[in-house]
Amino acid sequence: MAESRPKVWVSQPLYEDLEARLEQWFDVTRTAQVTDHAPAAIAAALADADGALVTLNDRIGAAEIAGAPRLRAVANVGVGYNNLDVAALAARGIVATNTPGVLTETTADFGFALMMAAARRITEAEHWLRDGRWQGWGFHQMLGAEIHGSTLGILGMGRIGQGIARRARGFGMRVLYHNRSRLPDAVERDCAATWVARESLLAESDHLVLVLPYTAANHHVIDAVALARMKPGATLTNIARGGLVDEGALADALQAGRLAAAGLDVFEGEPAVDPRLTACRNVVLTPHIASASLPTRRAMVSLAVDNLVAAMGQGPDAGRPSDPVTPQTGGKAVPLQ
Numbered sequence: 549m550a551e552s553r554p555k556v557w558v559s560q561p562l563y564e565d566l567e568a569r570l571e572q573w574f575d576v577t578r579t580a581q582v583t584d585h586a587p588a589a590i591a592a593a594l595a596d597a598d599g600a601l602v603t604l605n606d607r608i609g610a611a612e613i614a615g616a617p618r619l620r621a622v623a624n625v626g627v628g629y630n631n632l633d634v635a636a637l638a639a640r641g642i643v644a645t646n647t648p649g650v651l652t653e654t655t656a657d658f659g660f661a662l663m664m665a666a667a668r669r670i671t672e673a674e675h676w677l678r679d680g681r682w683q684g685w686g687f688h689q690m691l692g693a694e695i696h697g698s699t700l701g702i703l704g705m706g707r708i709g710q711g712i713a714r715r716a717r718g719f720g721m722r723v724l725y726h727n728r729s730r731l732p733d734a735v736e737r738d739c740a741a742t743w744v745a746r747e748s749l750l751a752e753s754d755h756l757v758l759v760l761p762y763t764a765a766n767h768h769v770i771d772a773v774a775l776a777r778m779k780p781g782a783t784l785t786n787i788a789r790g791g792l793v794d795e796g797a798l799a800d801a802l803q804a805g806r807l808a809a810a811g812l813d814v815f816e817g818e819p820a821v822d823p824r825l826t827a828c829r830n831v832v833l834t835p836h837i838a839s840a841s842l843p844t845r846r847a848m849v850s851l852a853v854d855n856l857v858a859a860m861g862q863g864p865d866a867g868r869p870s871d872p873v874t875p876q877t878g879g880k881a882v883p884l885q
């Protein structure tokens with residue numbers, strides 16, 4: 549009798565030609581439509597799976613793997629992996645991987661664009677025009693915050709943060725960053741960025757951009773206290789994870805005019821957005837699209853497939869996936885790469 553092949557579950561429709569590479573070694577079960585899988589559905593899908601290719605919507609923790617005795621590897625399509633309980637997976641010997649590197653420049657482009665759109669009131673002005681409220685050119689209309697010559701603060705200086713810093717050079721910005729650990733001198737020089745303490749970053753930045761991973765330790769790292777320490781009239785941009793920001797406190801700061809504007813690509817209760825934020829005109833809201841370009845999304849899937857194949861002991865890198873994530877990296881406030 550022919551030996552049965554390992555089974556892989558692909559949780560969302562991605563790119564068929566890239567997913568098809570898995571079929572060389574595995575029996576693949578695909579999800580035909582974008583699906584918000586309930587925890588019980590994930591548990592059921594994993595019950596007879598040896599491996600899984602998942603995205604940020606698919607939360608996998610102790611409960612989801614309890615009835616999955618064969619599961620050996622979970623490859624996340626995304627650099628952030630707060631949807632995985634890496635400690636629970638590691639305790640079972642299940643390898644988890646992510647997709648750093650391939651989305652760096654695309655995501656940095658978007659972070660910079662979102663910061664600029666918020667500071668220069670681009671969507672607010674467009675809505676105003678579309679609503680027919682523009683009655684004629686006005687000298688004092690839609691005055692925004694300066695970008696050039698201002699101070700950019702980056703919280704979380706991994707690869708994406710560094711990409712944003714390099715872009716800021718072209719705009720003549722002064723770049724400050726805060727990370728748990730300072731970058732090597734050569735990297736600081738390349739990014740023309742200066743490490744400062746978190747309090748100084750909050751106090752001195754005209755534009756603060758969040759690019760750090762979301763962990764239990766940095767839940768609401770930008771809370772009412774942090775917002776009160778920010779420079780009056782500053783902007784806040786978040787392209788990392790919604791849970792980094794206390795959205796209610798942010799809405800208060802925006803409504804009170806303490807902050808000039810915010811650019812938000814991520815939200816704590818995605819896809820729900822706090823109605824206090826949607827009510828603020830001075831917030832640019834986008835639906836978690838910072839890495840959303842076709843070449844980048846394909847590169848992410850391709851890397852995740854390679855990681856899964858290797859983690860499951862197949863292919864040229866058998867047993868050596870390039871991007872394993874561990875409880876050590878997962879538990880610390882390491883930069884979003």
Ligand code: 8YV
Binds near residue numbers: 603626627838
């Ligand atoms: C992805 C992201 O779209 O990589 C990340 O961490 O947030 C996005 O780039 C998402 O993770 C897809 O699963």
